[in-house]
Amino acid sequence: MLLLAGVALAFYWVPDAPLEGFRQRIFYIHVPVALTAYACFGWAAWKALRLLSTRDQRYDLESYTAVHMGVIFGILTLVTGSIWARTSWGVWWSWGERQLVLFLVLFLFYSAYFMLRYSVEAGPRRASMSAVYALFGVVLIPVSFLAIRLAEGLIHPVVFDRNVGDNLAGSQLLTFAVCLAGTLALAATLYVNELTGKRVDERLRELREALE
Amino acid sequence: MILARGLGRTFGAKRVLRGLDLDVAERDMLLVTGPNGSGKSTLLALCAGLLAPTEGELEVGVERGRIGYLAHEPLVYRELSALENLDLYGRLYRVPERRERIGMLLERFGLWESRRQPVSSFSRGMQQRLALCRTLLHEPDLLLLDEPYAGLDEAGAELLDAELAGLSGERTVVLATHEPDRAAHLAAGRLALT
Amino acid sequence: MTAYLADVGALARKDLLLELRSRDTLPAMLLFVVSTLVVFSFALPAGTGETAAYGLLWVAIVFTAILGLTRAFAAEREQRVLDGLVLAPCDRSAIWAGKGIAVVVFLALAELVALPAFALFFEPVTWELVAAVALADLGLASVGTLLAAMAAASRARELLLPLLFLPLVIPVVVGGVGASIADDPGRYLGFLALYDLIFAILSWASFEYVVTE
Secondary structure (H helix, E strand, C coil): CHHHHHHHHHHHHCCCCHHHCHHHHHHHHHHHHHHHHHHHHHHHHHHHHHHHHHCCCHHHHHHHHHHHHHHHHHHHHHHHHHHHHHHHHCCCCCCCCHHHHHHHHHHHHHHHHHHHHHHCCCCHHHHHHHHHHHHHHHHHHHHHHHHHHHHECCCECCCCCCCCCCCCCCHHHHHHHHHHHHHHHHHHHHHHHHHHHHHHHHHHHHHHHHHC | CEEEEEEEEEECCEEEEEEEEEEECCCCEEEEECCCCCCHHHHHHHHHCCCCCCEEEEEECCCHHHEEEECCCCCCCCCCEHHHHHHHHHHHCCCCCHHHHHHHHHHHCCCCCCCCCEHHHCCHHHHHHHHHHHHHCCCCCEEEEECCCCCCCHHHHHHHHHHHHHHCCCCEEEEECCCHHHHHHHCCEEEECC | CHHHHHHHHHHHHHHHHHHHHHCCCHHHHHHHHHHHHHHHHHHCCCCCCHHHHHHHHHHHHHHHHHHHHHCCCHHHHHCCHHHHHHHCCCCCHHHHHHHHHHHHHHHHHHHHHHHHHHHHHCCCCCHHHHHHHHHHHHHHHHHHHHHHHHHHCCCCHHHHHHHHHHHHHHHHHHHHHHHHHCCCHHHHHHHHHHHHHHHHHHHHHHHHHHHCC
């Protein structure tokens, strides 16, 4: 499984359009990573919805792990986005870059998700509260995106034109698709690994308790 | 009325109940005994639906509006008066002829004189009497009483004895207490938790 | 439907009565919002312009809402009264709605003081601003009441609420500031209304899961 992800990762280092330089290359990482983060948050919300409708506690761990992965990829998005901003416009942070601002908001939101979990005793109540919060997360994504679009030009005038991602064609699109598949596969692998680890942890705790 | 199979509940890493089988028939009274921390309150909260089991199954054959639950805390607002608290619950439970019912209960439990005083000025015993009024307000079919004698003076305890004797054979009662002798003669069964 | 509204009414009435008795939330909110505005008048360098003042007004409103919300479930938490309400046969969302109404009333009263104070210290209050504040109150109260119930069940309580609340209400601040300073406030008012609609429905539907297991 890890090997598969490793092979997919290797595709990052053979971009089809090296002429456009580093700036173009980072795009192949940044956007797939961002999309993967959205996918993780969406997956977490789906599991949260399943938990609330069935009250089956195993969905709690799945939703939690998906948020965990989403936050990791979210941080990666912030880092790669920051590098992109640096190479494109010479600054490490730009309030004019929608995706970056959105991920900052989401990063804060999902950090609070962890605070919530650490602050409530493990059990069915925590599971359903976390699930409700995770559901709020996916609704917040489009609402925040809209808000950031509205805020642009109002608070921070838009000075950059953005057509970097708009004119993809042929080989570029292929590379992009491969990179996206790679990051998704990586996320899925990490998700499964992490989930297995957490389940083993839980099982161990139960066994230890049974022995006592 | 209540059917439990392999019922268990954990709080974080702490296991309070495990592998409990329980069968309470309609109109029976079950005494639940056991030391502090043995899970009496947890069992009642599970039956009331406030907690969900983490293991096993639990079926309670009555809807939540027909349950009367007496907890450790009186579950009333300290800043409101006895009358205001019971009025709120009476509205939420849609008690018919609310005022008359509340007045009758307050009279029976000796709180009529202090009905307009805030609960924060009540003694522990008076709060327990008010909690009993709240529990009985909607004439529930299933009563879940957690240490109902706690804080009551002798007169209050006798009132409760009389109330329980009246309910016996009419309603289903689960009574958790660490001094079972008072109601033992009414109970059809006894569950000792350890 | 009428039964549901009767439940909501009884619960909201109870919350207002509680505040009337204890008077520990509203006076604090009033004093806080005015204090914040005064502090802001020192934080704004001369010549910053009107737009900055409107921005700070919105920060003051959001923080005042947090202050009120941290107390929203204090009475229920103290004596576990929430358990008593949850056991009542009424729909659990009625508890959310009743509490939300009380929060809106407190917020509106705080703003009844804050907006004239803002007009006195800083800039004139336009009708667009009043409309935006009214719409924002609904959104802040619906999301805030749900999150306050979550925070009340946690160990961190007062500490947790702002962390949960702030990322969710960034859109409210955007809409509010936009409606106050933009040339076309209609778009921003529309956005606030949309936010209210989405999050009120979501909070209404999910409150039950926060207070039950």
